Amino acid sequence: MIFGNLMFIQKRKLINLGGLQSWTRAIATQQKFKDKVIIKVKGGTGGAGCSSFGREKFVPYGPPDGGNGGDGGSVYIATRPGIFNNLSHLLSHYKADSGTNGKGGNCHGSLGSSSIIYVPPGTIVKEIKNLNEEEEQGSSYPVQWVQRPGNERLPKVALEGPSFEEEAERQAQELLHSKSPPMDPYPIVYSMMDDGGKPRILCRGGIGGFGNVHFLNEKNRSPKFATKGLKGQSKVFELELKTLCDIGLVGLPNAGKSTLLNSLTRASSTVGDYEFTTLQPHLGTVRLISDNHIPVSFRLADIPGLIEGASEGRGLGFEFLRHVERAKLLCMVIDISPRAKISCTEAFQQLWKELEEYNPDLLKRLSVVIANKADLSSQKQLQGLEEMVFNKRRTIRVIPISATQRQGMDVLLRCMADAYSNLSVV
Numbered sequence: 381m382i383f384g385n386l387m388f389i390q391k392r393k394l395i396n397l398g399g400l401q402s403w404t405r406a407i408a409t410q411q412k413f414k415d416k417v418i419i420k421v422k423g424g425t426g427g428a429g430c431s432s433f434g435r436e437k438f439v440p441y442g443p444p445d446g447g448n449g450g451d452g453g454s455v456y457i458a459t460r461p462g463i464f465n466n467l468s469h470l471l472s473h474y475k476a477d478s479g480t481n482g483k484g485g486n487c488h489g490s491l492g493s494s495s496i497i498y499v500p501p502g503t504i505v506k507e508i509k510n511l512n513e514e515e516e517q518g519s520s521y522p523v524q525w526v527q528r529p530g531n532e533r534l535p536k537v538a539l540e541g542p543s544f545e546e547e548a549e550r551q552a553q554e555l556l557h558s559k560s561p562p563m564d565p566y567p568i569v570y571s572m573m574d575d576g577g578k579p580r581i582l583c584r585g586g587i588g589g590f591g592n593v594h595f596l597n598e599k600n601r602s603p604k605f606a607t608k609g610l611k612g613q614s615k616v617f618e619l620e621l622k623t624l625c626d627i628g629l630v631g632l633p634n635a636g637k638s639t640l641l642n643s644l645t646r647a648s649s650t651v652g653d654y655e656f657t658t659l660q661p662h663l664g665t666v667r668l669i670s671d672n673h674i675p676v677s678f679r680l681a682d683i684p685g686l687i688e689g690a691s692e693g694r695g696l697g698f699e700f701l702r703h704v705e706r707a708k709l710l711c712m713v714i715d716i717s718p719r720a721k722i723s724c725t726e727a728f729q730q731l732w733k734e735l736e737e738y739n740p741d742l743l744k745r746l747s748v749v750i751a752n753k754a755d756l757s758s759q760k761q762l763q764g765l766e767e768m769v770f771n772k773r774r775t776i777r778v779i780p781i782s783a784t785q786r787q788g789m790d791v792l793l794r795c796m797a798d799a800y801s802n803l804s805v806v
């Protein structure tokens with residue numbers, strides 16, 4: 381609690397530092413954005429089998445009746461679109477529940493409950509380490525006993541063939557192989573797409589132990605041992621969000637990207653009359669009905685402001701361009717008001733140049749140029765921009781809007797939906 385208060389005071393102090401005011405306010409209010417995380421995942425351990433014998437009135441030495449232990453739960457991964465925008469909600473460790481032990485009277489233990497890790501579509505999952513690789517080597521399972529076989533009293537007549545211990549080990553291996561799950565690919569690599577949330581396995585739970593009833597045979601009529609449950613798989617995964625959004629809004633700082641995102645979606649990206657208000661991408665989902673009465677939905681991201689020299693690492697530089705690469709389509713947002721630091725044609729040229737220098741393929745994704753702050757600008761400025769865009773590529777549309785006054789939104793949305801639908805068809 382004291383630590384919490386200190387943090388709060390420190391933030392207040394920072395905010396009052398004159399020139400840094402705007403920067404710190406932005407930092408203080410923005411959530412963490414993570415696009416790459418490493419997680420450790422562990423399946424649950426199987427419950428132990430039970431060694432017990434039936435006891436009833438007039439039956440003092442009944443048959444073995446130890447139940448099996450329950451299998452440990454597994455850990456799965458699935459997509460959940462619209463809930464998570466990035467990977468910041470993930471923890472560093474995930475573990476499924478263990479199965480419970482078997483009991484006498486042939487009562488089997490219950491299965492450990494499995495867990496599912498949810499990620500946004502576009503996440504790439506890679507297994508980078510198998511923590512129980514040594515134990516999994518070879519074709520035999522590492523069997524552990526609740527009570528070691530061979531401790532029981534041996535029959536008076538010497539038996540031929542394998543010892544109790546060897547026989548029990550062979551039986552346990554046979555049982556485990558018959559219950560073993562299908563082999564998973566190694567290493568696991570999944571590309572998590574919007575596939576209706578179908579879970580995929582990360583770590584399987586351990587197989588539950590076998591009760592003593594399984595070890596009853598001609599030679600050993602009273603097996604006083606059972607197996608312990610196996611450990612669950614334990615692996616380390618790297619998760620990376622490759623596709624951030626369907627449409628990315630790119631533009632110079634202060635162009636009005638956040639304002640536009642907030643007015644088109646339910647997102648609440650920080651808006652401020654200063655540069656670099658946005659330091660991390662924010663996402664929102666646009667849902668609309670197309671002219672053909674078909675519901676269309678796409679994810680829109682407000683990508684932090686691009687500045688001259690970003691392709692050489694200036695400003696948010698590579699960080700910014702990495703996010704741009706993850707958008708399927710791009711829309712440039714350009715401030716066409718006379719208040720803008722540079723003219724709209726210069727801004728367009730600068731953005732074009734930076735994207736081209738970083739990766740010329742990015743320009744192929746450009747479908748719309750949004751001429752924002754049209755409420756403050758004259759027709760002449762808009763015409764100048766339209767001519768320049770037309771000369772660069774005829775297929776790019778220029779749409780004048782006012783994000784604050786919500787003017788021109790219908791045309792813009794229709795244009796975005798068309799571009800997105802064409803992309804989906806391809």
Ligand SMILES: Nc1nc2c(ncn2[C@@H]2O[C@H](COP(=O)(O)OP(=O)(O)OP(=O)(O)O)[C@@H](O)[C@H]2O)c(=O)[nH]1
Pocket residue numbers: 631632633634635636637638639640650651652653654655656657658659682683684685686752753754755756781782783784785
């Ligand atoms: N008059 C007018 N002002 C606008 C319009 N859109 C945005 N603004 C203002 O422009 C300023 C910057 O808006 P933001 O949405 O924070 O700009 P941004 O592009 O997200 O800025 P960065 O976070 O620096 O990249 C704010 O003061 C907005 O109110 C508009 O259509 N008309």
